[in-house]
Amino acid sequence: MGNMFSLQGKNAIVVGGAGGLGQAIAQGLAENGAKVAIASRNADSLQRAVREIKAACGLDISYYIADASVEASVEALVSDSVRDLGKVDILVNAQGFNKKHKAEDFPMDVFEQMFDVNVVGVMMCCKHFGKHMIKNGYGKIVNLSSVRGRIATKGAGNAGYCGTKGAVDMITRQLASEFGQYNITVNAIGPTVTETPMMTDILDSRGPNARKDLADNLPMKRMALPSDCVGPAVFLCSDASGFVTGNIIYPDGGLTAIG
Numbered sequence: 066m067g068n069m070f071s072l073q074g075k076n077a078i079v080v081g082g083a084g085g086l087g088q089a090i091a092q093g094l095a096e097n098g099a100k101v102a103i104a105s106r107n108a109d110s111l112q113r114a115v116r117e118i119k120a121a122c123g124l125d126i127s128y129y130i131a132d133a134s135v136e137a138s139v140e141a142l143v144s145d146s147v148r149d150l151g152k153v154d155i156l157v158n159a160q161g162f163n164k165k166h167k168a169e170d171f172p173m174d175v176f177e178q179m180f181d182v183n184v185v186g187v188m189m190c191c192k193h194f195g196k197h198m199i200k201n202g203y204g205k206i207v208n209l210s211s212v213r214g215r216i217a218t219k220g221a222g223n224a225g226y227c228g229t230k231g232a233v234d235m236i237t238r239q240l241a242s243e244f245g246q247y248n249i250t251v252n253a254i255g256p257t258v259t260e261t262p263m264m265t266d267i268l269d270s271r272g273p274n275a276r277k278d279l280a281d282n283l284p285m286k287r288m289a290l291p292s293d294c295v296g297p298a299v300f301l302c303s304d305a306s307g308f309v310t311g312n313i314i315y316p317d318g319g320l321t322a323i324g
C-alpha cells in the first residue's frame with residue numbers, strides 16, 4: 066500500500082484560505098502533494114498568503130477572488146477553478162466570521178451576517194462544488210466548524226456563533242448522507258480557540274490573562290495553534306479517510322472530552 070495520506074494528483078480549493086486556519090491548511094495540503102488554490106474576498110490578503118506559503122515551503126499556490134455568501138460568485142469560483150485545474154477533488158470551507166454580543170442585545174443584522182458567511186456560504190460552496198464532484202464521482206469536503214457547534218460557553222455572547230456552528234455540524238452530516246453514494250465524503254473539523262486574525266481582538270479584549278486561562282482550562286495545557294488543524298485536514302482530504310464521512314474531528318486539546 067502506498068502513502069494513503071498523499072494528495073498527489075488532487076486539486077484543492079480552500080475557501081477562506083488567506084485566514085489563519087485556512088492558510089495553514091492550504092499549505093499542509095500543498096506540502097502533501099495537492100495542487101491548491103485559495104479563495105476569499107480580499108486580493109491583498111490572498112496575495113500575502115500566496116507569498117507566505119511560497120516562502121515557508123517553496124510551493125506555488127494560486128488564488129481566486131470570491132465571496133462565498135454570494136451565489137453567483139460561488140458559481141464563478143467553481144467554473145473558473147474547473148476551467149483552470151480541470152477538476153476539483155477537495156473543497157475546504159475555512160471562511161468565517163465571529164462577533165460576540167449578549168443575546169438580549171444581539172444586533173440582528175450582525176446575527177444574519179454571521180449566518181450568511183458561516184452557514185449560507187458553506188452550504189453554497191458545498192452545493193456548487195458538490196455538483197461538480199458528483200459528475201466526477203469523487204470528492205472530499207471539509208467544513209471548519211468549532212467546539213462551539215457542540216458546547217455552549219459559560220459566559221454570554223455566543224448565540225450567533227454557536228448557532229452557526231451547530232448548523233454547520235448538521236449540514237455536514239446531512240450532506241454526508243446525500244453525497245455518500247457519489248463517493249464524496251463530507252466531514253468537519255471543530256477547533257477550539259486558536260490565535261488567528263479572527264480571535265486576536267476578542268482575546269485582547271478579555272485581558273492579559275486570557276490566553277493563559279484558556280490554556281490552563283485544556284487537558285493539554287496549551288493554546289491551540291493553526292498547525293493543529295493541518296493533520297486532521299490532510300487526513301480528511303486523503304484516501305486515508307475513504308470510509309469516514311459525516312464526522313467531526315476536534316483538534317481541541319481535549320476540551321470536548323471534559324466539556
Ligand SMILES: NC(=O)c1ccc[n+]([C@@H]2O[C@H](COP(=O)([O-])OP(=O)(O)OC[C@H]3O[C@@H](n4cnc5c(N)ncnc54)[C@H](OP(=O)(O)O)[C@@H]3O)[C@@H](O)[C@H]2O)c1
Nearest residue numbers: 081084085086105106107132133160161211258259261263
Ligand atoms: N480561530 C479560532 O479560534 C477558530 C476556532 C474554531 C473554529 N474556527 C473556524 O475556522 C474558520 C477559519 O477561522 P480563522 O480563525 O482562520 O479566521 P480568519 O483568520 O478571520 O479567516 C477567515 C477567512 O474567511 C474569509 N472570509 C470571510 N468572509 C468570507 C466570504 N464571504 N467569502 C469568502 N471568504 C470569506 C476571510 O477573508 P476575506 O475577509 O478577505 O474574505 C478570511 O480569509 C472559521 O470558520 C472559524 O469559525 C476558528
